[in-house]
Amino acid sequence: MKTSGLAELEAVLAVARHRSFRAAASELSVSTSALSHAIAALEARIGVRLFNRTTRSVSLSEAGAQFVQNVAPALTTIRDALTQAGSFRDTPSGTLRINTSVGAAHQVMPVFIAFLQRYPDMKLDIVTEGRLIDIVVEGFDAGIRLLETVPQDMIAVPFGDRQRFAVVGSPAYFARHKPPRTPADLARHRCIRSRMPGGSIYQWEFARHGEAVRIDGDGALMLDEPGLMLAAARAGLGLAYLTEWNVAADLASGTLVRVLEDWTPPLDGLCLYYSGRRHAPAGLRALTELIRDYADAKRKPVARKKKARDV
Structure with a gap:
C-alpha cells in the first residue's frame, strides 16, 4: 500500500468508519498488514496515536477523533474536485459504492449487469445489509431502498414497479x-x-x-x-x-x-438515491440514466403481435 498523500488519509477514515482494520482493508482492496503498517507509519511521523487497539477492538483516540473531524471535510472536497475533473472523460471510470438490501440487489441486478457491460472501465462495490444507514457518512456514492425509507434531502430516482x-x-x-x-x-x-x-x-x-x-x-x-x-x-x-x-x-x-x-395496498417501489449536496460522479450519472431508461422501458406497453385473423 502506498503510504503517502491521500492514501494515508483514506486509510485513517476507512478504519474510523469500520472500527476494524480487516473491514477497512477489504474496502480499500489492500492487505490488513499493509493497512496497519500505513497507519502506524503515519502515527510515528506525526507523533500521535490515532487509534486505540486491542485484540478485540479498534477505537479512535481523542487525538484521532479530532484528526478525523478535521480531515474528513477536506478530503470530501478533494474527492469532489477529482470527480468533477474526471467527469470530462468520454467514458465513465472508477468505482461506485452502493448500499442496499439483499432483496433490492436481486431486483436491480439486471441493471448492474447491463451497466458493467456498457461501461467496462467502471467497477461496482455493492454492500447489502438490512439496516438503514447515512450513505454519506458511511462513504457510499448511492443507495437503493424503498422510496418511503429515503431521507427527504436525497435525490431519488424511482426504479421498478410499486411493491406490495x-x-x-x-x-x-x-x-x-x-x-x-x-x-x-x-x-x-x-x-x-x-x-x-x-x-x-x-x-x-x-x-x-x-x-x-x-x-x-x-x-x-x-x-x-x-x-x-x-x-x-x-x-x-x-x-x-x-x-x-x-x-x-x-x-x-x-x-x-x-x-x-x-x-395489503401497494407501496412506492425501489429507488436509487444519492446526496444532492455533492457533485455526482460521471459513473453515478450514467447509472442513473440507465435506471431511468430501464424504468421507462418497463412502463411502455408491449405491442401485441398480429394473429392471422387480425390481418
Whole structure:
C-alpha cells in the first residue's frame, strides 16, 4: 500500500468508519498488514496515536477523533474536485459504492449487469445489509431502498414497479387452520415474526378503506432474513409477511397460499438515491440514466403481435 498523500488519509477514515482494520482493508482492496503498517507509519511521523487497539477492538483516540473531524471535510472536497475533473472523460471510470438490501440487489441486478457491460472501465462495490444507514457518512456514492425509507434531502430516482406485501402460508398449514379474513384474526394464528436490523420486532402493516392496522403476531419462530422466513412458511411453521417479489414463484406454483390480499395496498417501489449536496460522479450519472431508461422501458406497453385473423 502506498503510504503517502491521500492514501494515508483514506486509510485513517476507512478504519474510523469500520472500527476494524480487516473491514477497512477489504474496502480499500489492500492487505490488513499493509493497512496497519500505513497507519502506524503515519502515527510515528506525526507523533500521535490515532487509534486505540486491542485484540478485540479498534477505537479512535481523542487525538484521532479530532484528526478525523478535521480531515474528513477536506478530503470530501478533494474527492469532489477529482470527480468533477474526471467527469470530462468520454467514458465513465472508477468505482461506485452502493448500499442496499439483499432483496433490492436481486431486483436491480439486471441493471448492474447491463451497466458493467456498457461501461467496462467502471467497477461496482455493492454492500447489502438490512439496516438503514447515512450513505454519506458511511462513504457510499448511492443507495437503493424503498422510496418511503429515503431521507427527504436525497435525490431519488424511482426504479421498478410499486411493491406490495403478502401474508402467505403453506397448504398444509391452512389444512390445520382456518384462513384469516381480517388482520384481527391473526391473533389465532402462528406468525413467523421478523426482527429488524436494529433489534426491534417488525409489525405487520395493513390498510383498507382508510383504516390502518399494525399487528405484532404471536409465534414460535423469529427470523431476520426473508429467505429463511420463506423456507419456514413453506414448511408449514406459520404465516409469513413478505414482499410479493419474494413469494411470487411460490404463489404461482401453489407451494404457498396468499391471504388478506385486500388488506395489503401497494407501496412506492425501489429507488436509487444519492446526496444532492455533492457533485455526482460521471459513473453515478450514467447509472442513473440507465435506471431511468430501464424504468421507462418497463412502463411502455408491449405491442401485441398480429394473429392471422387480425390481418
